[in-house]
Amino acid sequence: MILRILTLLLAALVIGCAPLLLDDGQLSLGMEMLVTFVICAMWNVLAGYGGLVSLGHQAWFGIGGYAVFIASNALNVNPLWLLPLAALVPALIALVLTPLLFRLKDAYFAIGSWVLAEVFYILVQRSDALGGITGMPLFTGGMLGASIYAQVFWVAGGLALAVLVLSYLVLRSGFGLGLMSVRDNEVAAASIGVNVRRNRRLVYAVSAAGVGLAGAVYLIPNYFIQPGIAFSADWTVIMTFVVVIGGIGTLEGPILGTLIYFAIRQGVTDGLGLSGSWYLVALGALAVATMLMAPKGLWPILRDRLHLDWLSVRRPWPGRPDRAPHHQAPAE
């Protein structure tokens, strides 16, 4: 536990001091990394712990962004103060839509969530009030001043740390145990008293809220929002690939996956000088290789090799305190 708190404090210190040392370009990249971690972590909570594989999570990214842009322009208020809306609006829409969406199971849910995201994309694209396909500017962007990159970096860092800490606490709670029970077996979970429907609705709404926040934080420093970027399916592609590569159903997986993703992206784009989407090809190839050779992702391999147990939410049996928890592969 002390190790966890120390690493957390260290991370907070690094995030807090980074803007004093880095230039705007580096801060922008750092913010992007933090935002990427957040959306991947939220997708992982939903898929890896809740058993709900969404292929339409870009919807919440865009809705979070548009919520803040619309409200900030309308009220003439600093967009960062309106960030709570980027969590609230997606969460509420998610809660309203779950009765419909949860009629679909597994692969059908995945496709259904994707269709839903396309519906939002098309609705925004067709809306003249929102600037249609060209998008709309953030008129209040000037309120952020010259230190905008530092501000947004700090917000993204705070969000990333909050997501990590809250995920850990929730997954260690009885609710988290219920969530993982539902993931492993719905009928059996109901048979030990878990309210399957409420449990899943809640985690879906929380996941949507986190992605919405990340979307707004990412889009604000652009001073402009476009449906093609805000609702881009690439966001979900990144979420799935990063989580699959890093290790689905582990809290460390999205951290490792995000680092690998940016190493590949910067390596292919800057290092090899290959422009455009070549880095996505490399990412996809790595994801396929991971699925074939290490279906649980890279973190579980590192964890078992190095005997790390950094953010594991496993509860060791307290009955015999001398015995350390060990990880065993389930029988396939």
Added chain:
Amino acid sequence: MSQDVPVLQVSGLRKSFGAITVARDLDLEIRQGECVGVIGPNGAGKSSVFSLIAGVLAADGGRVILDGTDVTRLPAHRRVHHGIGRAFQIPQPFAGLTVYENVLSAACSGAGLRGSAASDWACEVLERTGLARRADTLAGALMLLDRKNLEVAKAVATRAKLLMLDEIGAGLTEREVAFLIERIAALKQDHAIIWIEHIAHALKAVADRIVVLNFGEKVADGPFDAVMSSAVVREIYMGLKEEAGHAA
């Protein structure tokens, strides 16, 4: 809890899927400290009746009263909170969680316990069900006997008043069945038990009464020897034996 109020009272329970009837005006009563064995040929509707009582299947009619509370309209997870615990015929472990976490989850969600109260209770259940030595093993990696034990352990961990055990002896060796009989006899002290089982000597050893189901209908209800020698049971099982003979 008053001795007069049955732990489970089922009256006029009905359910059919098209032409197939899994429960036909079924009446059933189980009292505190009682173990009722349920037998019947395959397809008699035994497991479906469990699903109706547990609320996993919605009944077409009739009532399910648990310890004096009408739970007919409650969903499955709420019925658990009123005292129903179920061990499935085909074990349904939470494969990605350890044995301890499986039981702890039932202690949290089913019994409504938290923190150390939940973990203490989960540990006690593991000791009682002989699973302590497997506590940190992933449930997906268990052997059959332990999987069956885990089904019972999860049901017990919800603090169930009524335990519904579905063929938890099937596939076990004679030695293992002997252990099972001891364990269920011990569980009778704290739970009313309804047990679907094909292993006759196990039921004879533990069950106070035997209920015979055939095509969703209760065709016999009474002490083991009386039920086993009754004409109706002979007819049902003789019929099966003849068919098996033809098939061989």
